[in-house]
Structures are given as C-alpha cells and as structure tokens.
Amino acid sequence: MTEAVSKKELRPYLDRFDGHRVLVVGDLMLDHYIWGNVQRISPEAPVPVVNVVRESVLLGGAGNVLHNILTLGGRGILCGVIGADEAGRWLSEELKSKGVEIGGIVVEEERPTTKKTRIVAHQQQVVRFDHEKKGEISNKTEKKFIQFINDQLDRIDCMVISDYAKGVITEGLLESILPLALRRGIPVIVDPKVHHFSLYKKVTVVTPNHLEASQASGVDIEDEATLHQAGKALLKKLGCRAVLITRGEQGMSLFDKSGETTHIPTEARQVFDVTGAGDTVVSTLALAVSAGAPLPAAARLANHAAGVVVGMVGTTAIEKAMLKKALS
Template sequence: MSLTPLDRAPLAVDLPHRLAGSAPRVVVVGDAVLDCWMTGPSHRLSREAPVPVVEIDRTRCQPGGAANTAANLAALGARVALVSVVGDDDDGRTVRRLLAEAGVDTSGVLVATDRPTAAKRRIVADEAMVARYDTVPPVRPVGGFDRALDDALAGEPDATVVCDYAAGALDDDAVAALVGRRDRLGVLVVDAHDVARWQPARPDVVTPNAGEVATLLGRPLPAPDRVAAAEAAAPELRERSGASTVVVTLDRDGAVLLAPDQPAHRTWARPAPESRTCGAGDSFTAGLALALAAGTPAATAAELAQAAADVVVARAHTAVCSTSDLAARVSASGEALSTPDELARLVAGHRAEGRRIVFTNGCFDVVHRGHVAYLNQAKRLGDVLVVALNADESVGRLKGPERPVNPLADRAAVIGALSCVDHVVGFAEDTPVALLEELRPDVYAKGGDYTPDMLPETPTVSAYGGQVAILDYLPDRSTSLIVEKIRARG
C-alpha cells in the first residue's frame, strides 16, 4: 500500500523525512536576534560587589528569535527566506553569516545604520547562568522593508511565519505591509508577544505562551489546570487574535491546539529546567510551520512541533532541531513495545509514585483523526496512558483476513510516537482481560461507540474497583472506510 498522503499523515518515524522531501517554501518575517553564551569557571567573588568572577573561556553565538526559527526550518528541510533588520555592526554580520551557513536566504535581511543588532548575552559560570545583558534596538521604520518583503514573497510561499518580539524589525508600517499582502502569504503562522496586533492579518495559526494569552485576554490562565482554562477560553482567544486556530504553549505542560469544529488536542512535553528552554519556542514554531506548510493535519503538526521542542530542551544553549534529530526523537518515542512483564514493572513504579493509570486498547491499524482525538482524551483521565494493541492474528480474527494493513511493530511505532501515549503493549487474545487483571489500571477507556454493558472487560474492571470511561465518538472516522477509499482510488 502506498504512503498515507501528507494531508492525513499521523506522526510516524518516516514523517520528518517525508516533510523534508516535500521541501515547502517558507518566509520568516520578524526580529532577528544574536544569542551568545559566554561560559567559564568561577573560583571567587568580586571585591567590588558580592558577585562571582567568571573566567570566560568560550563564547558561542547562534541565531536567535526569528533567525533561530529560520535556521530550524532550514534544518528541517524547508526552503527558507528571512525578512528582518540588523545593525551595521559585528553582531549583525555574525547573524547573517550564521544564517547563510545554515542555508537561509538572507537577501531580505536589511542592514540599518541607525540602530544596533538585537542581542542577548548570557554569562554562565560552571553550568549556572549568573547574568544576562541585552541589546534592544528601537522600533522604527525600516527603509526598503516593502521591497524586501515583495522579493521574498515572489512565487508565493507555502507558509509565512511572523516572529514579533518587539525587537525593532516590525513597526506599524511593517504590520500594514503584511496585512496588505495577506493573499500572498500562504499559511500564516504568528508568534508574537502582542498577538492582538496581528488580528487584521487574520492568521491561520497563532502560538501564544501563557503570558501572551494573559495579555490577549486581560487575565491570566488560572492554575492548576491551565489546559482546561485555555480550552474554555478558545472562542475568545480566536476572536481576539483573529486566528482560525490557536496553539497555546505552556512549557512543561506541553501545548493545546484549539481549532474550530475539532476536539482540543493536547501535547505532552518532556519536562526540562528553565535554563534548557532557550529557543524551544522557536523550534516549536518551526516544526509547526513546516508541517502546516506541507499540508499535514493540525494535530499532527502540533505533535511534530512538540517533538522538535523536546529535542532542543535536551541540549544546552540555543539549539537547532534537524530532520535527523526529529526522526530520532519520533523513533525513540515509538519504538518501545513493552512486554507484559516489563509493562507490569513500569506500571508498578508509576503507581508507587502516586500516578493514575489509564488503559485503552484497539487495533489502531490505519491511524486517523478519530484515533488521535480519542487517545488524547484518554490521557486526560489520568497521568499515564497505556495502549494495548491487538496482535496481527487477533486483528485478522476481528477485522477479516485482509487486515491488518500495518503489522504490530509499525502500528506500535505510530501510536507510541504520540506525546499522549506513555507505554504500548501487544496482546494476542481477542480481549485484553488478562492484561487488565495483571495491571489493574485505575481507568479503562473505550470509544463512544460502546456502552459499558457492551464491553466484555467491564466485569473485570469492576471486580478490582476500577472505572470504565466511555469517550467521545467522532462519526465518519473509520479505518475500514479509509482503507476502502484508498483501494477505490487505487
């Protein structure tokens, strides 16, 4: 069977390479920054003030802000042009050189003599950041911006990413220039400190963090459940931002995709210290824009974006996620098919730490939007989601001799790559009763086309005191229907 078209593709091991192969054209517009890390040991305090004396032995500089987003996009396989402004100084020359080395078209990076280049310099002593000092240029009109924008938009890109961090590149005239060219921007993704400023552009997607959501709404997202609060505010967020889809990024709480007429989709992040999160938002935006530019579903794009962010938070300093990095991250997430004994030990460890275990099962042969929404909803019932997959012989008995389309290992790789799934296990029987008896999960979740009385697993779950949860049902989302459509087209 041929590959699933990108407009229906789930997150899978081959997806990063397929997206790179499609080589979408993306224009990045916004604030280019030079990120520098000055590191060295510290053995004493200063006599002038109670501060450490750092003996700098290495300085490492990387593109930051819009420049980092552009560099990430290029590393992920996109054809990228950046429209920005830097100063006529060493920092500006360094930014342009680093971008050119990364494969970014810098012909739209304007050089201004009336301002410095935006820069952030961090002083790190023995792995601890002790100070940061920034160069913040004024926001003022940039000569030649309209021409640079028109040149970058020639031929019309698949997507345009706006990175507006109030660092000098985007004044009101620049906003008006983009609004006036809205029909030439392709998919418009806006990452901005002041999201409402871009409402006239009617973005396809905006990516505010918690603080930017608070600015947009005029109130913070209340703790402890910021995800639920973001979901409740979805209509207001879309109205105030002018965007059809809002992706709220919440650091260690992952992100939540709020699209019209679709269930909210949450991603789960790899927790990381704040010192390791520099640039993760740029990588998230780049992964999201790449996937959307290639036409993948929004939920798949959000999962890919989260995987890209997870790559860079595992590294020190400002980092870039490449296609091979992303493929390795997705592969590492999806490869682990646990044995029942291994899973029992893992679940016991989770339970000892007070985590609530959710269990669900199915064939998950050709993963579609209904599956993804269902698993996302199941994860929200607890802390750890275990997915049990019918083995190939079991699928054949349940679905017919021509199924499964995909063998167990491939199905496990796709399901395990989703950020909401923690563990995957296979079972050869027609029902997972034996696994339920051994694992005793707190919640057994099934799709909304069932009732508890219809499930042969319900007596087992009830006997040990567990809960059976029936999740929402998305009509017209069927693997069998998808297979029939593919065969009919073939």
C-alpha cells in the same frame, strides 16, 4: 479532548519536510554565549567570578527560527534588519554560509544589530545583557520588506512571523503582507508579542505561551476551565484558524475554530534551558503544515521538537535526526 496520535503516525510528515520553503519575517538577533565555571565569589561585590572557558556566537531570534527550518530539512528565506556593525556583518556572512538569500536583510545605519550576551556557568545562566535599540523600522525599510515579501510569495509554502517586539513587525507591514499571503492560501504562523496581538487577525496559527495567552485574552489562566476560556477568547478576537498555547511542563493546548481542542502532554524529560524553544515550535509547525500535516499532528511534532531542545543549554537548532530519534 486529548487525541492519541502515535509517533509512528507522525514520522511520515517529518520525512516530507525536505525542500519545503518557509519565509521568516521578524527580529533578527545575534546570540553570544560566554561559557565558564565559578569557583569563588568576588571580594569586590557579592557576585560570582566566572572563569571563561570559551565563547560562541549563534543566529538568534528570527535567525534561530530560520536555522531550525534549515536543520529540519526545509529551505528558508529571511526578512529582517541588522545594523552597520560587526554583529550585523557576522550575521550576513553566517546566513550566506548556510546558503540563505540575504536580499531580505536591510541594514539600518542608526540601529545597532540586536545582540544578546549570556554568561553560562555549570549549565546555568548567570546573567544576560542586551545591546539593542527598540523602535519601529523606517518607512523606507518597511516598503523594501513589502516589495521583497511580495516577490517571494509564489515561491513559498508557509510564512512565519517571528515577533520579538524589536521593531520589524509593524502595523503597516502586517496590513500589507497578510492579505497578500492569505489570498494565495499561504499558511501564516505567528510567534507573538502581547501588545501586537490585534495585528495578527486572520492568520493561520498564533502560538502564545501561557503568560502571553493570559495577558492577551484578559483571562487569568488558573485551571482547565480558564484555559479554555482564554483559548476561545483569542480565537474570537483574532478570527484565526487556531491558537496553540504552549504551557511549559504542562505541554500544549491547541484550540481550533472548528471547536476542537487538543491537549498535548509535554515530551520534555529534563528541562535545562527554554531559550529558543518557541523558535523551534514555530519552525517545526511551519514545516509540518507545509508537509500536509493536520494541525493536531503538526502541533504534536512541534511539541516533540521543543521537548528535545529544552534538554540542551543555549540557543539550539534541532537537527532532523534528533527529532527522528525522539519519534522512534
């Protein structure tokens, strides 16, 4: 089913985003961009020589989810890990400057802050290199997270699990915090990684992309029939309320446990960069659900938001005014 919902019908939910509080639990990163231009190939090797014009540093990963929540008018709390390094200090100061409580940020001495450096020339990413150490957080850190999250549950409207498989999202953590949230009726929205799929049982919504949905369901998604098969398989596997499969230029498909399926065509007019689009989807979805939007309407708002950010280069948090303009 493709349900027609007008932009006018979506705007009241956007107006109710303000003040809703979302707890983001996940892998915090620093996104470092080096911007420049290319005019020649190196004589030393067949690679472009990038003439650097400027650099920028941004909140990435779970930090980008939180940033989107703030720029859309919500209030955010973050739970994640940093290293005892310059990148970690920058992230802490940046979060504090945005009025974010950092009581849920734990420093692990033996782990560097995850940092992704992208070199961009003429609106195209030339190369990316990562500084990171994957591996599960320590038992001590996990216990700190569980206590911190438990203390926040009476203050939040929604929880987002931002899983980049860097180590924050563990079986022990989810086994402890998901029942606590779900017993209180707090919606839980998950941006997943395939090898953790079995951990997301009973959540409200899981938002895999086309490839992740195919891999996690064991169904090669080649047409509408196999798309439906994959969506239904994931619903059954997880026992969640809904699965929202993001499908790039084909939009999104929402599978609800009620049996309803909603196909949403893409809103992207031009795609420059998909970096961070998944973060924008879960952020918008979380605030829309917090504002009382039914899931099909919440998914449509998220689709409009994603359509805006993929038209910009680099990790971008969508401003509320941008989304309002897209709905006008």
